Amino acid sequence: MTDGLARPQTVVAFGGNSDIARALILRLVANGTRHVALAVRDPQRAPALPGAGARVDVLAFDADAADTHSAVVAEAAKRLGDLDLAVVAFGLLGDQERAERDPAAAAALARTNVVGGISLLVALARHMRAQGHGAIVVLSSVAAERPRRSNFAYGATKAGLDAFAQGLGDALAPEGVHVLVVRPGFVRTKMTAGLEPAPLATDADAVARVIEGGLRRRAATVWAPPALRWVFVAVRHLPRPLFRRLGL
Numbered sequence: 001m002t003d004g005l006a007r008p009q010t011v012v013a014f015g016g017n018s019d020i021a022r023a024l025i026l027r028l029v030a031n032g033t034r035h036v037a038l039a040v041r042d043p044q045r046a047p048a049l050p051g052a053g054a055r056v057d058v059l060a061f062d063a064d065a066a067d068t069h070s071a072v073v074a075e076a077a078k079r080l081g082d083l084d085l086a087v088v089a090f091g092l093l094g095d096q097e098r099a100e101r102d103p104a105a106a107a108a109l110a111r112t113n114v115v116g117g118i119s120l121l122v123a124l125a126r127h128m129r130a131q132g133h134g135a136i137v138v139l140s141s142v143a144a145e146r147p148r149r150s151n152f153a154y155g156a157t158k159a160g161l162d163a164f165a166q167g168l169g170d171a172l173a174p175e176g177v178h179v180l181v182v183r184p185g186f187v188r189t190k191m192t193a194g195l196e197p198a199p200l201a202t203d204a205d206a207v208a209r210v211i212e213g214g215l216r217r218r219a220a221t222v223w224a225p226p227a228l229r230w231v232f233v234a235v236r237h238l239p240r241p242l243f244r245r246l247g248l
């Protein structure tokens, strides 16, 4: 159970090697989380969590294998007991050029980011409904707010995941389960290594701090950094001809 200050005692991260997920877990462990499960594609390659003072289990998880998701959630619950917090952190940036031209590349990106995300969310929702409490953090992106010319293949997948997670949050709120949708901008992680940082670029620990605040407030959505919320209010409403001319 979360303690009186809404701090989770147990956390499972799907995409447990994600730099953002690991930064969040380190902060949560420093604040009292005592048992962590990292659900990763290859359990042999899950690097240790340096300085983590909690018990850490590693589970096998493939976002693309939707038919295994209920079993992975059950396995996480078997190891952790109550699932206080689940972090849906896996994702692929993909290759925009390829995804525009190669149906298989576009489908692979959608399979991981949307189909895998939605399938896992449904498995988590079913478990947390039965449990009667819990929180789910979903790593969406500002790219979901308005997919842009330069990355609409990724943005469209995040928009699908984001929409489903928002609706699920509405469905689960009366049942005591909190869903937090996180929309980071450019974060310096291995996903963006070698890319030119966008304006208002941030790092994984700053995103983790924003997520912690959102969990405490039981917010439905947070932006990281928070100022991006207002930038994207403007971007979202730009008329299409102007938006197109900007070549974003």
Ligand SMILES: NC(=O)c1ccc[n+]([C@@H]2O[C@H](COP(=O)([O-])OP(=O)(O)OC[C@H]3O[C@@H](n4cnc5c(N)ncnc54)[C@H](OP(=O)(O)O)[C@@H]3O)[C@@H](O)[C@H]2O)c1
Pocket: 014, 015, 016, 017, 018, 019, 020, 021, 040, 041, 042, 061, 062, 063, 064, 088, 089, 090, 091, 092, 093, 112, 139, 140, 141, 142, 183, 184, 185, 186, 187, 188, 189, 190, 191, 192
């Ligand atoms: N970095 C950014 O600028 C940024 C901005 C907005 C949103 N986000 C989102 O934030 C989340 C975390 O990203 P990050 O920056 O922390 O990137 P990251 O360090 O590259 O983490 C992404 C993780 O997704 C995992 N993954 C990919 N496909 C998978 C699959 N089929 N099954 C299981 N795991 C899979 C990868 O696992 P392996 O270790 O096995 O490769 C990797 O650890 C992602 O959803 C991303 O889209 C990132």
